[in-house]
Amino acid sequence: MIVERIRAAFQQAGQKNTRPRRLIAECLAERAASGMDFSIDDLWQALRQHDPHLGRATLYRSIEILVQEGFLDRIDFADGTHRYHVCVGRDHRHLTCIQCHCFIEVHVDLPLEQFTSIGTQANFTIEGLSFTLFGRCANCRLQENGYA
Amino acid sequence: MIVERIRAAFQQAGQKNTRPRRLIAECLAERAASGMDFSIDDLWQALRQHDPHLGRATLYRSIEILVQEGFLDRIDFADGTHRYHVCVGRDHRHLTCIQCHCFIEVHVDLPLEQFTSIGTQANFTIEGLSFTLFGRCANCRLQENGYA
DNA sequence: TTTTCTGCAAACGGTTTGCATCGCT
DNA sequence: AGCGATGCAAACCGTTTGCAGAAAA
Numbered sequence: 098m099i100v101e102r103i104r105a106a107f108q109q110a111g112q113k114n115t116r117p118r119r120l121i122a123e124c125l126a127e128r129a130a131s132g133m134d135f136s137i138d139d140l141w142q143a144l145r146q147h148d149p150h151l152g153r154a155t156l157y158r159s160i161e162i163l164v165q166e167g168f169l170d171r172i173d174f175a176d177g178t179h180r181y182h183v184c185v186g187r188d189h190r191h192l193t194c195i196q197c198h199c200f201i202e203v204h205v206d207l208p209l210e211q212f213t214s215i216g217t218q219a220n221f222t223i224e225g226l227s228f229t230l231f232g233r234c235a236n237c238r239l240q241e242n243g244y245a
Numbered sequence: 246m247i248v249e250r251i252r253a254a255f256q257q258a259g260q261k262n263t264r265p266r267r268l269i270a271e272c273l274a275e276r277a278a279s280g281m282d283f284s285i286d287d288l289w290q291a292l293r294q295h296d297p298h299l300g301r302a303t304l305y306r307s308i309e310i311l312v313q314e315g316f317l318d319r320i321d322f323a324d325g326t327h328r329y330h331v332c333v334g335r336d337h338r339h340l341t342c343i344q345c346h347c348f349i350e351v352h353v354d355l356p357l358e359q360f361t362s363i364g365t366q367a368n369f370t371i372e373g374l375s376f377t378l379f380g381r382c383a384n385c386r387l388q389e390n391g392y393a
Numbered sequence: 394t395t396t397t398c399t400g401c402a403a404a405c406g407g408t409t410t411g412c413a414t415c416g417c418t
Numbered sequence: 419a420g421c422g423a424t425g426c427a428a429a430c431c432g433t434t435t436g437c438a439g440a441a442a443a
Contacts, residue, residue, distance in 0.1 A: 116441085137432080137433090151399090157434075158434095192364070203363050203367070208354060216380060219340055219382075221342065221381060223378050227375070231371070234367075261416090264424095302425070
């Protein structure tokens with residue numbers, strides 16, 4: 098169960114099992130199930146429905162932990178905004194729509210051997226990668242063409 | 246000459262050839278020559294040396310135009326900060342240090358054919374890609390080991 | 394009981410905007 | 419002369435921080 102995995106992630110980071118974090122875990126589980134990505138604010142709105150007194154700061158603090166733990170993945174858009182989604186693997190490879198921000202996780206075979214050799218050449222230790230294809234989804238194309 | 250290319254980019258966007266923009270073009274040319282990346286604030290500090298009255302807003306407005314024109318490339322870091330550098334090609338492929346933010350443009354042979362087929366499958370029109378390897382540069386590793 | 398987390402509200406920092414003025418064309 | 423660009427300052431917005439009280443361990 099996803100909720101358990103999230104609680105484990107908190108515990109892993111040495112965090113207590115508190116009510117706000119349980120709520121956050123629930124909300125994230127819903128999002129993981131639907132595959133939706135979300136902004137911090139989306140999540141906060143959802144949380145307020147369960148507990149109107151839950152503070153923004155708490156949410157920020159928890160999200161930070163989960164990103165560190167590799168449980169959440171942060172997607173940065175060219176316009177400076179960013180959203181999150183529940184991670185599947187370690188590396189991040191997606192296809193996102195530059196208009197509506199919807200996205201799909203994709204499976205690309207990247208030439209990993211090249212990366213190690215690039216690292217060696219440049220004298221860097223490679224610790225992660227991010228690969229994003231930007232495009233426009235079918236929906237947004239339709240709307241652009243006036244069928245909205 | 247780079248300065249000319251920048252001016253052309255402004256003109257392309259229908260912008261007038263004004264003193265602040267000439268200054269910006271000069272500063273960018275220096276940065277292009279040295280291959281350094283920079284934050285908006287770096288650039289602003291440099292500009293103030295030439296003209297202490299140049300406003301931040303003007304800089305933001307100009308940078309925005311150049312990013313749109315594809316002349317500047319924006320690099321987003323995991324900590325939410327971002328920097329710019331003068332573009333070479335259309336697509337962005339670099340290796341950046343998660344600690345000091347230095348970076349190198351790298352030449353990776355990405356499986357382009359895969360991308361088109363991914364686009365087709367997902368019904369997206371692909372318009373760009375971003376590929377970043379994150380790591381730690383030699384300098385930062387040394388410092389971490391106490392040789393600072 | 395001790396330590397950590399929480400909620401609140403205030404501070405923060407980067408970015409954007411409104412507006413009177415300036416300066417290209 | 420006309421219109422867009424500029425500089426300034428204030429507004430903005432997402433995020434972080436300080437702190438007193440509340441909850442876990």
